Structure formats: structure tokens, C-alpha cells
Amino acid sequence: MKRSSILSLGIGLFLAGAVFQIQHISKSDENAPSQAINEEAYEKSQAELKIVKQQLAQLQLDLDNAKKEQMTEVSGKIEEKESPAQKSTTSSILIVQSGMNSKDISSALESTGIIQKKQDFEDYLDAQNLTGLIQIGEYELDSSMTMKQIAEKITKK
Incomplete structure (x- = not known):
């Protein structure tokens, strides 16, 4: 191959690399806002998760209280069953x-x-x-x- 052909091939490869680098840089700039959006979405989902955890804890307390009330009612019924029978x-x-x-x-x-x-x-x-x-x-x-x-x-x- 001639020296001028090799030089042309090298310049072409250099230009192609430069174009790819420019394209990569421009895509990185476009990804930055999407990263911010992803971070915002993450923060929002974390806040929602915290709210759901609080609601779950409250429901667990309500369930525990309902079980205690039910046990009290059952105990009361047992006591009521006994009282009339005893003379x-x-x-x-x-x-x-x-x-x-x-x-x-x-x-x-x-x-x-x-x-x-x-x-x-x-x-x-x-x-x-x-x-x-x-x-x-x-x-x-x-x-x-x-x-x-x-x-x-x-x-x-």
C-alpha cells in the first residue's frame, strides 16, 4: 500500500473516532437529566415506601387490639355462661x-x-x-x- 493510502486510512479512523466521541459526549449530556429523573423517582418511591410501612405498622396495631378485644369478649362470654348457672x-x-x-x-x-x-x-x-x-x-x-x-x-x- 502506498503511504498516502495509509495516511488517508489513519485520518479516516481518527475522524470516525472523533465523531463517536462527540456522539458519546452528547448522549452523556442527555443522560444527565434522566439520571436526575431516576433519582427523583427513587426518592419518591422511598417516601411512598415509608408511608406504606407506617400504614402497615398501624394496621398491625389495629389487628393486635382487635385480637385482644375478641379475647376479652370470648372471656366475657365464658364468664356470662358461668354466672347464671351458679345458684x-x-x-x-x-x-x-x-x-x-x-x-x-x-x-x-x-x-x-x-x-x-x-x-x-x-x-x-x-x-x-x-x-x-x-x-x-x-x-x-x-x-x-x-x-x-x-x-x-x-x-x-
Whole structure:
């Protein structure tokens, strides 16, 4: 090849490279606003995510409160079921000793006539998360007391 041909080829390659570089620079300038738009969209989505998280936390609190209310209503219905059925009052002293659990106490209460069904009282203690709060001691109880009253008397809060 001739020297002039090689020189022309080199100049052509140089010019082509320059054109590509200019095109690349102009595209970078066009991408800058889109990057700003992307950053704005990111910030907006983060703000929306924060709002959604707050709403989720509030809904979780509402759900927890509704569950507590439902448990209270169920407990109230259990207590209402018991009250009309009890006509004569039976009194007894319950002695809670070390090592006794809620089943032992429920059995003792049923055998003395303080409660009608030991399983109902065990379920109540479980539902109210009171099984681990039962205190050792002597408690004067009678059959006119509700499960809630009995539980409050034998547990610490």
C-alpha cells in the first residue's frame, strides 16, 4: 500500500473516532437529566415506601387490639355462661404450692366446686397468657367469682 493510502486510512479512523466521541459526549449530556429523573423517582418511591410501612405498622396495631378485644369478649362470654348457672355459693381456700401448674390448680378448683369445668379455666389462663404468672400462696375463693376474678387473685400482674 502506498503511504498516502495509509495516511488517508489513519485520518479516516481518527475522524470516525472523533465523531463517536462527540456522539458519546452528547448522549452523556442527555443522560444527565434522566439520571436526575431516576433519582427523583427513587426518592419518591422511598417516601411512598415509608408511608406504606407506617400504614402497615398501624394496621398491625389495629389487628393486635382487635385480637385482644375478641379475647376479652370470648372471656366475657365464658364468664356470662358461668354466672347464671351458679345458684349457690361455694367457698374454699386454694393453696398453691411450688411446682403446681395451671392444670393442677384447675383440677383443684373444679373438685372444690369453685369452677364448673377445669378445661375452661385452663383455656382462659392460656388465652390471657397468665399460666406463668401464678403465685404460690393461699387464696380464699368462692363459686360466685368469675374466671377473671379468680385469675387476678392467683396471678401477679
